[in-house]
Amino acid sequence: MDAQRFYGRKEHDQAVRLIPSDSEDSELEESDSEEEWTPKSEDEVSQEAVPRLPRWRTPHSANITDYPEWQASLPKSDHINSPYKYFKMFFSEDILEVVLEQSNLYAIQCDTNKPLNLTKKELEQFMGTAVYMSLFGLPGTRMFWNKATRVSQVADTMALNRWEFIKKSLHFNNNEVRQRENIDPLHKIRPLVTHLTSKLQTIPMIEKLAVDEQMVPFKGRNRLKQYLPAKPKKWGYKIFILAGSDGVPHNFEIYTGRVVQPPELPDVGASGNVVLRLAQPIPRQQNYKVFFDNWFTSVPLILTLAHQGIHCTGTVRSNRLPGVNLMCDVELKRTGRGSFEQKIAMVGETTLHAVKWYDNRSVSLLSNYIGAHPVTDVDRWDGKQKKIIKVPCPAVVREYNKNMGGVDLLDSLIALYRNKIRSKKWYHRLMFHFIDMTIVTAWLLYKRDCSSTGMRKEEQMRRRGPTTPIPVPDVRLDATAHWMVMDEKKGRCKVPRCKGTPKAKCQKCDAHLCFTSTSNCFMRFHTE
Numbered sequence: 241m242d243a244q245r246f247y248g249r250k251e252h253d254q255a256v257r258l259i260p261s262d263s264e265d266s267e268l269e270e271s272d273s274e275e276e277w278t279p280k281s282e283d284e285v286s287q288e289a290v291p292r293l294p295r296w297r298t299p300h301s302a303n304i305t306d307y308p309e310w311q312a313s314l315p316k317s318d319h320i321n322s323p324y325k326y327f328k329m330f331f332s333e334d335i336l337e338v339v340l341e342q343s344n345l346y347a348i349q350c351d352t353n354k355p356l357n358l359t360k361k362e363l364e365q366f367m368g369t370a371v372y373m374s375l376f377g378l379p380g381t382r383m384f385w386n387k388a389t390r391v392s393q394v395a396d397t398m399a400l401n402r403w404e405f406i407k408k409s410l411h412f413n414n415n416e417v418r419q420r421e422n423i424d425p426l427h428k429i430r431p432l433v434t435h436l437t438s439k440l441q442t443i444p445m446i447e448k449l450a451v452d453e454q455m456v457p458f459k460g461r462n463r464l465k466q467y468l469p470a471k472p473k474k475w476g477y478k479i480f481i482l483a484g485s486d487g488v489p490h491n492f493e494i495y496t497g498r499v500v501q502p503p504e505l506p507d508v509g510a511s512g513n514v515v516l517r518l519a520q521p522i523p524r525q526q527n528y529k530v531f532f533d534n535w536f537t538s539v540p541l542i543l544t545l546a547h548q549g550i551h552c553t554g555t556v557r558s559n560r561l562p563g564v565n566l567m568c569d570v571e572l573k574r575t576g577r578g579s580f581e582q583k584i585a586m587v588g589e590t591t592l593h594a595v596k597w598y599d600n601r602s603v604s605l606l607s608n609y610i611g612a613h614p615v616t617d618v619d620r621w622d623g624k625q626k627k628i629i630k631v632p633c634p635a636v637v638r639e640y641n642k643n644m645g646g647v648d649l650l651d652s653l654i655a656l657y658r659n660k661i662r663s664k665k666w667y668h669r670l671m672f673h674f675i676d677m678t679i680v681t682a683w684l685l686y687k688r689d690c691s692s693t694g695m696r697k698e699e700q701m702r703r704r705g706p707t708t709p710i711p712v713p714d715v716r717l718d719a720t721a722h723w724m725v726m727d728e729k730k731g732r733c734k735v736p737r738c739k740g741t742p743k744a745k746c747q748k749c750d751a752h753l754c755f756t757s758t759s760n761c762f763m764r765f766h767t768e
Contacts, residue, residue, distance in 0.1 A: 294539065294563065294585035294586075294587045294592055295563070295585055295586075296563055296564045296565075296583040296584070296585045296592075296594065297583065297584060297585070298581075298582070298583060298584075299582060299584050299611075302612075302613045302614075302615075303611070303613065304613045304614055305591070305593075305609065305610060305611055307609075307610070308527040308551055308609055309527060310447040310526070310527050310528070311525075311526040311527050312445075312447075312523060312526045312528070314444050314446060314688075314692065315444055316692055316693075317689045317692050317693055319693075320686070320689045320690060320693060320695065321685075321686065321689060322686065323679075323682040323683050323685075323686045323701070324682070325682075326681070326682035326685045326686060327678055327679060327682040329439065329682075330436060330439050330440075330678040330681070330682070331367070331675075331678065332439075334435070335431070335432065335435045336360060336363060336364075337360075338412065338431050338432075338435075339363060339410070339411075339412060339432075340358055340359070340360060340363060342411040342412055342413060342414060342431075343356055343358050343363075343406070343409050343410050343411045344356050344357065344358055344409075345411070345414065346409055346411035346415070347409040349415065349416075350409070356405065356406070356409045358406060358409070362398070362402075362406065363406075365397050365398055366398065366403065366406050366407070366410075367675065368397070369384075369393075369394045369397055369398060369403065370659060370661055370672065370675065371659070371675065371679065372391075372393055372394055373394060373659070373660075373661060374657040374658060374659040374660065374676070375657055376391065378391075380662075381403075381404075381661055381662075382400065385400040407661075407663065407668070410665075410668065410671070411428070412428060412429050412430075412431050412432050412667070412671070413427055413428055413429070413430055413431055415428075425463075425464060425496045425497075426494060426496060428667045429667045429670055429671065432671065432674065433494065436492075436674055436678070437491060437492060440489055440490050440491060440492070440681075441490060441491055441521040443488060443490055443681075443685070445484060445490055445521075445522065445523075445528065446484040446485065446486060446488075447527075447528060447529060448484065448485040448529050448531070448643040448646075449482060449483065449484055449485070449490070449522065449528060449529065449530045449531070449646065450482075450483055450484075450485060450530070450531045450532065450643065450644050450645070450646040450647055451480065451481070451482050451514070451515050451518055451519075451530060451531070451532040451536060451647075452480075452481060452483075452532065452533065452644075452646075452647035452648065453478055453479065453480055453481070453495075453535075453647075454478070454479045454480075454481050454492075454647060454650070454651055455468060455471050455473045455474075455476045455477070455478060455479075456476045456477040456478075456479060456669060456670060456673045457473040457475065457476045457658075457669075458475060458476040458477055458666070458669045459475045459476075460664070460666055460669070461666075462666040464477055464494070464495070464496055464497075464666070465477065466478045466495065476669075477494060477495070477669070477670060477673075478494075478495040479492050479493065479494050479495065480492065480493045480495065480514050480518060481518075481647050481650070482518040482519065482521075482522075482530075483646040483647045483649075483650055484646050485642075485643045485644075485645065485646045486646065486649070486684060486688065487646050487647075487649035487650040487653065487680070487684050488646075488650075488681060488684045488685065488688070489647075489650060489677065489681060490521055491518045491519075491520070491521055492518070493514065493517060493518060494670070498510075499513070499517075501513045501516075501517075502517070505517065505520075506540075506544055508538060508540040508541045508544055509538055509540065509541070511535050511536045511538075512536060512537075512538050512540060512541035512544075514536065515530070515532055515536050515541060515545075516541070516544065516545075519545065519548075519550060522550055524548050524549045524550070525548075525549030526549065527549070527551060528550055528551065529550075529551045529552065529553070529609070529643065530545065530550055530551070530552040530553075531552065531553050531554060531640055531643050531644045532552070532554040532644075533554060533555050533644070534554065534555040534556050534557045534560075534604075536554060537554035537555060537556040537557075537560065537606055538556070538560045539560065539561070539562070539592070539606070542554075542590075542592065542606055542607075542608050543587055543590060543592075543608070545608070546590040546608040547590075551607075551608055551609040551610075552607065552608060552609075553605060553606070553607040553608075553609070553610060553636060553639060553640050554605065554606060554607075554640075555603055555604065555605050555606075555640070556594070556604050556605060556606040557604070558604060561594055561604070561606070564583050564594050565583075566581055566583065566594065566596045566604065567581045567596065569598065569601075569602045572596065572598035572602055573598060575598070577598065577599060577600075577620070577629075577631050578597075578598070578599070578631040578632035578633065579597075579598050579632075580595055580596060580597040580598065580612055580615075580632070580634050581595070581596050582594070582595045582596075582611055582612040582634070583595075584611065590608050591608065591609075592606065592607075592608060593605075593606070593607045593608070593609075593610065593611035593612070593636060594606050595607075595611060595612045595634050595636050595637070597612075597633070597634055597637050599620065599631065603637070605636050605637060605640060607636050607639075610635055610636050610639055611634070611635065611636060612634035612635060612636060613634070613635060614635055615632050615633065615634055615635065616632075616633055616635070616638060617630040617631065617632060617633065618630070618631055618633040618638070619631075650677070650680060650681075653680045653683070653684075654673075654676045654677060654680050657676075658676060659672040659673070659675065659676050686701070687700070710734055710749070710751060711748075711749045711751075715748075715749070716749060716765065716766060717766060717767070719766065721747075721748050722746050722747075722748050722749065722766055723746070723747045723748065724744055724745070724746060724747070724753075724755065724762060725744075725745060725746075725747045726743050726744060726745075727743050727744075727745050727752065728743075729743070730742065730743050730752070731743075731745065731752030732752060733752055733753055733754045733761050734751040734752060734753060734761075734765060735753065735754070735761040735764055735765055738754060738759070738761055740754040740759060740761070742754045742755065742756075742761075744762065746762065746765070746766070749765075751765065753765050
């Protein structure tokens with residue numbers, strides 16, 4: 241079905257823009273939607289810090305470049321803060337005061353006879369109930385107060401009418417200011433975005449960082465909504481995020497269309513400019529490493545970051561490697577799985593490494609600090625031989641695969657208990673997403689503190705949520721009608737200290753249990 245017919249279209253509502261490719265498997269695709277890089281004139285080149293036309297050559301020997309050592313370090317924690325204290329660091333008193341003032345003002349602007357009179361305690365209660373709702377799969381918020389599906393932790397905290405009035409009036413900026421002089425598309429949540437980015441930028445960074453995109457699921461009517469067909473959540477707001485390989489975010493930017501590059505930053509193309517803006521909080525000349533996919537990577541971006549003392553690696557499209565003559569896919573496939581070719585170029589004091597590697601499909605990478613060597617072996621499944629084989633893997637591929645998943649880790653943790661409260665106001669979806677993101681960030685910072693202080697895992701707070709309840713002993717040990725069935729999905733074995741994830745389960749107890757030649761947890765569960 242056509243998307244415009246399904247969602248409708250208004251004259252003032254622009255059509256949804258299709259973003260060319262995305263991070264998932266994007267290194268295996270080609271797209272002409274991003275403009276190609278073209279050489280600049282001599283006058284333009286002389287005004288810039290780096291040349292624009294590198295001369296590529298094939299290295300004569302397997303030279304192993306010196307790995308740049310990280311010049312910084314994470315500050316050691318003298319004590320461990322709770323995740324709640326970290327959350328309060330993001331949603332501090334000053335931003336709560338802004339929300340209180342603007343929400344009360346917005347309620348009066350809507351109806352002078354119905355003031356909101358929101359207090360700080362009520363705002364915290366509203367946020368707490370919103371977070372608690374994400375633990376349940378109820379499709380509507382009113383079901384938390386319904387007699388049949390009532391949740392006392394929510395219903396006893398605040399009345400339904402009051403909760404809905406607060407949600408309706410929740411606001412972050414003055415609408416009258418926008419009507420007079422502001423054209424910012426994020427005006428309604430700009431104070432919240434500015435506050436959160438300033439807080440995230442103060443978090444100490446680890447050595448390995450990644451820039452990637454994040455989708456905030458949303459199907460309402462708004463011109464900022466994007467459609468990415470290759471994403472699990474195809475409709476929503478697109479956010480570019482700078483995060484560490486441990487998942488901790490340090491900066492973000494909501495995609496709003498064409499952005500004017502700040503005058504203090506060079507212009508390296510629309511996608512590369514995103515990386516430069518997000519990388520501003522990264523300390524210079526301290527050998528931080530940044531990773532990104534082929535939507536961002538280009539030679540001017542790599543050289544610009546190298547000039548700032550930031551090392552980087554990314555998958556790259558062939559049309560963004562001017563003058564590089566790499567082997568075609570047919571030749572690499574003929575050579576065999578694990579074959580690769582490397583080209584290098586010297587630009588000033590920067591060495592560029594372009595590597596094309598063939599596994600099941602080909603992928604090209606560009607780096608300013610690491611090349612193909614040393615080559616190591618990785619395990620891959622061979623469909624023809626029906627066994628695991630060893631495949632040569634260049635060092636740059638191994639480095640990229642190991643450190644690129646920071647934003648994906650953040651996404652996966654947010655998706656575990658994503659807030660699904662519906663609202664007709666488009667900015668509410670972003671506000672609830674930021675609450676989810678700060679909760680995950682607070683948890684990751686707590687885990688970082690636990691690791692730095694050497695706390696044992698048994699003493700740390702648990703991340704695992706509620707598990708499937710185990711029947712009482714009278715039912716579990718009654719030796720009656722305990723039939724084994726095979727479930728469609730795997731589940732954690734319910735026998736203590738067993739780490740198996742079997743498909744076999746007891747139909748009566750509704751518990752997954754191992755039943756193999758080496759582990760008969762099914763019998764132990766029903767006899768001990």
